[in-house]
Amino acid sequence: MLNNIYDYLLLGSLFAIWFVIFINTILVTSGFMSYVKHYKDEKVRILEEYPFVSVLIPAHNEAKVISKTVHAVLNLDYDHDKYEIIVINDNSKDNSHEILAKIKERYPDRLIQIINTDGVTGGKGKSNALNIGFEHSKGEFIAIYDADNTPEKQALKELVYSIKNDEQAGAVIGKFRCRNKNKNFLTRCINLEGLYFQWMAQAGRWNLFKLCTIPGTNFVIRRSILEQIGGWDTKAITEDTEISFRIYLLGYHIRFCPYSATWEQEPETLAVWFKQRKRWVKGNYYVMFKNYKYLFDKRAGVVRFDLLYYLSIYIFFFVAAITSDMIFILNLGGFVETTVEGYSLLLWFMAYVLFVLSVQIASSTERGESGFLNTGIMLIMYFTYCKLWAIVACMGFVSFVKDVFFKRETKWYKTERF
Incomplete structure (x- = not known):
């Protein structure tokens, strides 16, 4: 029996x-079904003729990783005369300029452009850098890779094949994997998070709703769409999520391609992780507030589901997590009393089991990811890594409100490389 407001708050937050975890379990299960389907697909995915593609690589102080990324893109299994590489070295203060100049000099027969911006023309964020690169591009399709990426040789070919065979696809996204996953506990958690929320959840959303969100790297988009919408929103620091909404509002969908993968470097320290994730959260709050009106517009279609999905993750889930944790701590300290321990424990245990089950399903789809070590990490990351997200959500929201109140301009939020 519910005797006080704390009982209601506790049960409500746990529910x-x-x-939210139940919804993600459905998505991951659907993603797994999609995985099984594509795994059995022996169809030859080859085009008679491949279109010209412009590959944009925005970079800001990326001297530690840019050489490896550009060489990986140079080695893509794609006709060298059919794609150009445009690196936007955006107001970098390190020796990126010298590194890129040497690469261009080493490959005089390849289509490589190096655009060096300064504090006047650049340094205003990834969106601005991409717009600069787009102005210099000539491809029918535009592909994006972050400066810390090493795409697999077939990555671009698979993306292009998918978009050429789907006229309603405004963009096609692939997978991204953690290349430094074995560094420490944090990177192992990030790796599992990527498999769960990105690989499997994206596949599930596509399988169920024909809905995906651009992840910021390893994707292609039609040039005609970028021209129609005027490029990337320079106020958006999660330009990938923001442009996804505008693509859907044009009547296109964003297709998921499980055959295309890139490997990227993830944060190796909590300080860098907090900075990166806070940027993600703050950027997604911007997107939600920019598009909230479509929640009440039937013509918005799948955009309404995406808005609800983001609201459930970035607001409801984290408010609930903070509320339940606070009541639990206060209860332990004897400051409040709750009388529904049995019900709350049952709901908590169900959520925990669903979470572990979902991550286990996601990890089973990639070779070497369902071993004993990862299973142990799954069992404890719910109490550790996932709790950090609640803190990040609060920090991101506060930072977003401050930006709006003080009318601060968007800056390039650089993730430190290792």
């Missing part, structure tokens, strides 16, 4: 957590 909200359980519900």
